[in-house]
Amino acid sequence: MKSRESVLVVGSIAFDDLEMPTGSFRDVVGGAATYSSLAASLLAPARLVGIIGDDFAESQLATLRDRGVDTEGVERVAGGKTFRWSGRYAPDLMSRVTLDTQLNVFADFRPKIPASYKGSRFVLLGNIHPALQLDVLSQVERHPPPHGLVAADTMNFWISGEPKLLADVLRRIDLLVINEEEARELSGIHNVARAAADIRARGPKQLIIKRGEYGALLFDDAGTFFCPGYPLEEVIDPTGAGDTFAGGLIGYAARHGDASPRTLRKAMFYASALGSFCVEDIGTRRLAAVGPSELAARIDAFSRLVDYGGSLAITQ
Amino acid sequence: MKSRESVLVVGSIAFDDLEMPTGSFRDVVGGAATYSSLAASLLAPARLVGIIGDDFAESQLATLRDRGVDTEGVERVAGGKTFRWSGRYAPDLMSRVTLDTQLNVFADFRPKIPASYKGSRFVLLGNIHPALQLDVLSQVERHPPPHGLVAADTMNFWISGEPKLLADVLRRIDLLVINEEEARELSGIHNVARAAADIRARGPKQLIIKRGEYGALLFDDAGTFFCPGYPLEEVIDPTGAGDTFAGGLIGYAARHGDASPRTLRKAMFYASALGSFCVEDIGTRRLAAVGPSELAARIDAFSRLVDYGGSLAITQ
Numbered sequence: 111m112k113s114r115e116s117v118l119v120v121g122s123i124a125f126d127d128l129e130m131p132t133g134s135f136r137d138v139v140g141g142a143a144t145y146s147s148l149a150a151s152l153l154a155p156a157r158l159v160g161i162i163g164d165d166f167a168e169s170q171l172a173t174l175r176d177r178g179v180d181t182e183g184v185e186r187v188a189g190g191k192t193f194r195w196s197g198r199y200a201p202d203l204m205s206r207v208t209l210d211t212q213l214n215v216f217a218d219f220r221p222k223i224p225a226s227y228k229g230s231r232f233v234l235l236g237n238i239h240p241a242l243q244l245d246v247l248s249q250v251e252r253h254p255p256p257h258g259l260v261a262a263d264t265m266n267f268w269i270s271g272e273p274k275l276l277a278d279v280l281r282r283i284d285l286l287v288i289n290e291e292e293a294r295e296l297s298g299i300h301n302v303a304r305a306a307a308d309i310r311a312r313g314p315k316q317l318i319i320k321r322g323e324y325g326a327l328l329f330d331d332a333g334t335f336f337c338p339g340y341p342l343e344e345v346i347d348p349t350g351a352g353d354t355f356a357g358g359l360i361g362y363a364a365r366h367g368d369a370s371p372r373t374l375r376k377a378m379f380y381a382s383a384l385g386s387f388c389v390e391d392i393g394t395r396r397l398a399a400v401g402p403s404e405l406a407a408r409i410d411a412f413s414r415l416v417d418y419g420g421s422l423a424i425t426q
Numbered sequence: 427m428k429s430r431e432s433v434l435v436v437g438s439i440a441f442d443d444l445e446m447p448t449g450s451f452r453d454v455v456g457g458a459a460t461y462s463s464l465a466a467s468l469l470a471p472a473r474l475v476g477i478i479g480d481d482f483a484e485s486q487l488a489t490l491r492d493r494g495v496d497t498e499g500v501e502r503v504a505g506g507k508t509f510r511w512s513g514r515y516a517p518d519l520m521s522r523v524t525l526d527t528q529l530n531v532f533a534d535f536r537p538k539i540p541a542s543y544k545g546s547r548f549v550l551l552g553n554i555h556p557a558l559q560l561d562v563l564s565q566v567e568r569h570p571p572p573h574g575l576v577a578a579d580t581m582n583f584w585i586s587g588e589p590k591l592l593a594d595v596l597r598r599i600d601l602l603v604i605n606e607e608e609a610r611e612l613s614g615i616h617n618v619a620r621a622a623a624d625i626r627a628r629g630p631k632q633l634i635i636k637r638g639e640y641g642a643l644l645f646d647d648a649g650t651f652f653c654p655g656y657p658l659e660e661v662i663d664p665t666g667a668g669d670t671f672a673g674g675l676i677g678y679a680a681r682h683g684d685a686s687p688r689t690l691r692k693a694m695f696y697a698s699a700l701g702s703f704c705v706e707d708i709g710t711r712r713l714a715a716v717g718p719s720e721l722a723a724r725i726d727a728f729s730r731l732v733d734y735g736g737s738l739a740i741t742q
Contacts, residue, residue, distance in 0.1 A: 301660065342617075343617060343619045372735055379738050415649070415650055416652060416732060417691070418653075418694070419691060422695050422728070424722070
């Protein structure tokens with residue numbers, strides 16, 4: 111067993127204004143990097159690089175630190191305002207529309223990796239401009255799998271708007287974590303299995319394609335692996351579930367100091383379990399309250415969800 | 427281990443006219459009971475009850491018999507025409523529209539269970555009028571799980587049109603196999619886990635909710651179980667995949683003479699594997715050609731798809 115390693119998360123920190131079927135919620139602490147680092151911190155030391163304005167209270171940073179997130183890399187811009195996203199969800203929570211986006215200080219975000227972070231073997235590049243993702247990679251040491259992992263997220267906006275820079279990113283990362291629609295747009299291929307082969311040929315040897323509540327597929331040199339979504343009786347707010355998944359995944363790998371196919375398969379369950387907690391309340395509320403025993407109980411329930419008795423042999 | 431039992435399948439036998447992205451195909455042998463019985467016959471003796479017209483060639487029935495399907499229960503109506511369905515699929519095969527439905531002899535279908543079939547311990551009631559499903563149940567002996575199983579399919583048309591008769595059916599079956607949309611319509615509940623609890627309270631102790639290519643959930647007294655869809659590189663024709671799933675499931679249970687939670691969990695993989703074969707060619711072509719070694723190989727690949735190493739324990 112390898113020693114526990116740290117996770118470096120780079121990405122957005124935000125305030126979200128949410129119009130949910132259950133009501134309106136303003137100034138909800140959010141942002142992809144917030145969700146990812148909180149999830150990772152449940153499993154390994156997490157280091158956060160992001161940017162905030164004056165309006166992000168010191169006590170709100172302290173809440174992250176209390177969960178084990180190192181916030182030395184969070185830059186505060188005096189006189190600036192934190193990135194703000196406003197959205198409205200459909201009654202069934204299956205879709206959402208963006209009502210307003212105020213980039214604020216995030217518009218000039220140039221990630222600066224603190225010296226104490228540069229040795230991080232496990233790096234999660236959140237969904238930011240591919241040029242910034244490349245800039246982060248130029249600032250950190252590289253530790254290829256299985257002893258380290260560089261994972262990245264992206265989105266349709268960069269797939270269509272910055273294809274060349276994104277292609278550069280793909281050549282330099284180990285693991286891409288995207289959703290099904292993004293995989294189709296990136297590859298131009300509808301079939302998920304063939305889209306995965308196309309994307310892996312562009313660089314990342316490891317690829318995870320998320321299918322929302324249905325689960326996620328992992329494609330790597332060991333083959334294809336599927337982990338379902340955990341079936342919940344109540345979903346309150348899907349915001350950040352995908353970022354939580356990515357953070358949980360890399361957190362589990364960092365905890366074991368290992369990004370091998372074997373460990374990533376187990377990591378998928380932790381990623382999915384943490385994603386299932388995330389959606390049970392508004393913003394990061396539920397995620398921030400999860401304790402080790404709660405996590406262990408859900409992992410246990412998860413293992414029963416997929417336990418078929420260990421053998422699929424047929425009676426002849 | 428219990429002895430191998432037979433599967434009785436009651437439902438539609440049809441000719442399908444298919445407009446697929448890959449071309450048009452006419453007079454394709456189809457119908458839910460055809461797919462289900464073919465799938466079941468790969469695992470256990472299958473008995474088919476349905477109705478056909480003069481246009482259904484004896485050689486086409488012989489093809490079913492060659493695969494191990496007993497066709498004594500197939501009624502031929504002299505001077506009649508076989509049920510015909512015509513549909514067009516979207517380019518991505520994710521949706522389809524019905525172009526034409528000619529019920530023909532199926533309009534007057536009154537299932538007559540041959541004496542030799544009445545002892546069948548494993549019964550699959552295809553998606554027919556609930557009154558006919560009840561009529562079948564009045565003709566067969568009942569063998570409750572785990573030593574027998576009565577499974578049924580239904581559809582939105584009966585959920586909205588025949589709620590009282592369908593409620594009767596639900597009280598008299600062991601297992602309901604429906605898709606996600608049908609589960610929502612039947613229960614009036616969007617959330618799948620809560621919809622499942624609602625439906626199980628209406629009768630069937632066992633419930634499978636199919637999620638198309640994503641997989642299927644089983645809800646029973648042992649808890650919740652998930653089996654993914656097998657990720658295919660090429661899908662040609664999704665027609666009959668759900669019926670194949672149901673037939674494979676009950677076929678596996680019948681082969682082991684056991685409808686216990688443990689056996690049904692394994693059966694889900696056989697159901698899903700056979701469904702994945704089904705969609706690889708037009709109509710029943712691929713399904714009818716699957717041999718035991720091919721099936722074993724896909725089950726083997728399937729077990730790798732979900733193999734996470736047997737333990738989800740965390741390093742402390």
